[in-house]
Amino acid sequence: MLNDNLPKSETEYLKKRLSSSVKFQNSKGSGANLVYSQLPKSNNSGMDEFYSLEISPKQIQIKSYTKQGYFLAIQTLIQLIETHKNDKKIPTLKIEDQPKFSWRGMHLDVCRHFFTVEEVKQYIDYLAMYKLNTFHWHLTDDQGWRIEIKKYPKLTQIGSKRKESMIGAYVDNTFDGKPYGPYFYTQEQIKEVVKYAQDRHITVVPEIEMPGHALAALSAYPELACTKGPFEPATKWGVFDDVFCPKEETFKFLENVLDEVMGLFPSQYIHIGGDECPKTRWKECAHCQELIKKNNLKDEHGLQSYFIHRIEKYVNSKGRKIIGWDEILEGGLAPNAAVMSWTGIKGGVEAAKSGHFAVMTPGSYCYFDHYQGDPATEPNAFGGFTPLDKVYSYNPIPEELNAEQAKYILGVQANLWTEYILDFKQVQYMIFPRLMALSEVGWGTSDPKNYKEFEGRVINQFKVLDKMNVNYAKSIYNVSGKVIAANNGTAYELSTSQNPDGIRYTVDGTEPNANSQGYKNPISVSKSMTIKSAYFENGQLKSAVSSQQFMTSKTTGKKITLEQQPNENYSFGGAFTLVDGIIGNTRQLGKTWLGFQGKDVVATIDLGQKTQFSEVYFNTLENKGSWIHRAKSAQIFVSDDNKNFKMIKEIGKDEILNAKGKINLNVGNQNSKYIKLKIENAGVIPAGNPGADSKAWLFVDEIGVN
Structure with missing residues (x-):
């Protein structure tokens, strides 16, 4: 029996979630046994998600300051019922609870692959189940424009479809030859999703990409580019040189688009992308160069800042705020902007130290398009290695921040990019069970020391997912x-x-x-x-x-040091990965590779004693679409005291390119205790390549000696 003052929408949700076999009956079989009391209004906005849940033999009582708090209590109650289903009753208890972070988010890319309104609603339901409160909807990109804009109908007429799609591993460069689309959401469908999320106390944050990742838009309106085109929505994944040109007609276009977007989404923040914007076209554009001079900008990075400032000023004038990926820090951060820190934690640290809010979403912990188990037993994924225990171990507050600066960390979010996710069953597979770990990180209850206990609770939750027919990853088995x-x-x-x-x-x-x-x-x-x-x-x-x-060699298991550390997104196992006896798979950027962006690899290996050898090998990758380039050169040095090194071999770029995969080098007869290998990064990516003018990635694996 339910009492009459229960919040209506939330209680209807409770009834739908529970099976008809669940009865609210107290021990005496009479009286209202689920009751709700709204607490007096609090001046502390941080209490909006607070709730208390008290279960006694006579009744279940929920107290909260807001309906949002009541809804979170419902989720806890449902979990208790599911956990004690076999007992046919739930234990007496009292819980007072609230989350640590105000932003607990999940992202979904619908541009690379599209998902229906019903599937998006299911996604939102998953977030609600695990008490996340923000849905970041990635609606525009190079491969597709997915939101109806009435003032610019060609955005969906042209930009919502592509002639084919890349399939398989990126290095294969193969395509399916099948037209994709047109796929987009009408404004009525957008409103439907936003309302559905609001009923579950989830804020939908839309993302409209700018100034980069704009090919789909430029295909529809080529006059917004620096060159004449023609353009077409991208069929490959990656980053492309053609971006929005910062001219007045472009800003007017984006302002009109944002007007319609803000009319559909009531969220405080509007995500404007800002990531991976090559400067190639801007460097060659007379208008852009004149704009740099006119506004006394330092360079094209300053022009990026100018672009973001213009957009922020407009969004602020409408009573909203912008948030963007951490590249919006380039050239100086807009006054009121928040940063979504994805390339690592550095962007979030920089934002917080300068008094800007940040959401932490580093790829090394929060990219759910990465592998979560042995790549050999998993479906094809983007790369990286982010297993359940790693997600669970994440602390969104960087150690570099003091208590005052830490207040600027809004929370945590995980991202699901869908280049390699073809259908919704695969969406489910990639987010579960990692979503459960993210939930505890965002709530503030995760504790790596208790991971095994958490793992047991995850396995219990699998029964719930089974009943819901959710396709989850079983990697932990x-x-x-x-x-x-x-x-x-x-x-x-x-x-x-x-x-x-x-x-x-x-x-x-x-x-x-x-x-x-x-x-x-x-x-x-x-x-x-x-x-x-x-x-x-x-x-x-x-x-x-x-x-x-x-594949063992004389370096396997030996002590190794690196002068510069790998990027945290590709650092699994640290330096030891280079001498662990495992040769990296050139088709999978899984846990066997170390990735360095803009950095050389300088590795020194202590062989333990003077050792004879005549061959040195190492492994590198090339995948220019992902900004991964072969090394420029490599040098090998030897020493007996780890101080005085003598170079015994040097090779250039041509030799490295000709080797294609593993590079085997004959170094003559050597007898040394230390060996140092310096592998030179390709540096700045040259024009004509994806990511031109950005720092190249260097991926390295096993360093062996025979």
Whole structure:
């Protein structure tokens, strides 16, 4: 029985979420057993999401200052009911709770691949279930314009479709040959989604990309570019040189677009992108160069700041604020702008220290288009490696900030880019169960020391997802492996979320079965081998088979130091990754690679004693669409004291390019204790390449000596 003063919309949501078999009946079988009391209005806006939930034998009582707090209490109540379903009753308890962060968000890219209104609503329901409160809707990009703008109908007539789409691994450069679209949301559909989210106390933040990622818009209105075109929505993924030209007609266009956008979305913040804007066209554009001189701007980065300032001033005049990716810091941050820090934590730190709000969404922890398990057993993904435990370990407050500066960290968000996500089932797979870890990070309850306890709760939640027919990743059931240093070499440490006694493995490359070697201690890797492992229960295979090939050399497991550290998005395993005996897969940017943007790799390996060798090898990548370029040069040095080094080999770019994959170098007969390898970054990406004028990425893996 429910009492009469329960908030109507939220209570209807509760009824729909609970099955008809759930009855609200107190121990005496009479009286209202779910009651709500609205607390006196608080002057502290930080209490909007506070609630108390008290369950006694007689009734369930919820108290909150707002309907939002009541809605969050409902989510807790539903979770309690689901957890104690078999008990047929929930325990007596009292909870007083509120989140640590005011921004707990999930992003969805609908430009690379489109999702229907009903699917977007399902996505919003997932956020509500786990108490997230912000939905970041990425609506425009190079590959598609997905929102109806009545003043500019060609945006959807032309910009919402593309002639084909890239498929498979990026390095394959293959396409499906199938027209994609037209796909977009009408303004009525946008209103429907916004209302649906409001009913679940979720704010929808729209993103309209500028000045870069604009090809779909320029295809419809080429006069807004620096060159005449013609343009077409991109069929490849990546970054493109043609961007909005900062001329008056462009600003008028964007202001008109934003007028319609702000009319549809009541959110305080409007996301204006601002990321990955190549300056190639601006450098070659007479208008842009004149604008730089006229406004005493330092360079094209200053022009980017000018662009963002103009847009912010207009958005502010409408009573709203802008938020953008951390590249909006280029040339100076607009006065009232907030920063979404994705390239790492640096952007958020810089914003907070200068008194600007920031949302932390670093790729190394919060990009859910990354692999979450062994890439060999996972669907094709963008790259990187962001497993459940890594998401759970994230602390959105950077250590560099003091208590006052930390107040500018609004919260945390995870992003789902959909280049490699073809349908909604794959969306579900990529966000679950990582969304659960994000939820606890945003609420402020995650504790890496208690990860195993959290993992158990995740597995219990799988029953709920099963009932909802959600396609979630089962990576935590799989056996995972970690290379560790051991006895002047390496060992392979296996783990599983299940009983470790169920792990079976082989070291000869054969498939494990129920009678294979049981795992007890880390497996010594003293020679080249392939270790395959899986989890068995009652003699039955319960996981995917994980496979790891090792190619050992005289550097395997040795002490290694780096003069410059890799980018945090591609730093899994740190320097040890370069001597762990695992050769990186050139088709997958998973956990076996270290990535350096604009930095050289200078690695020194201590062989432990003077060692004879005649060959040195290392592994690099080339994927220009993702700004990854081959090294410019490489030098090898040797030393016996780690102070005085002698160069024994140098190669240039042509030799590196000709090698294509692993680079094997004959260095003659050597006998040294230390070896230093310097691999020179390609530097600034030249014109004519994606990301021109930006710092190139250098990806490096195993450094071996034979």
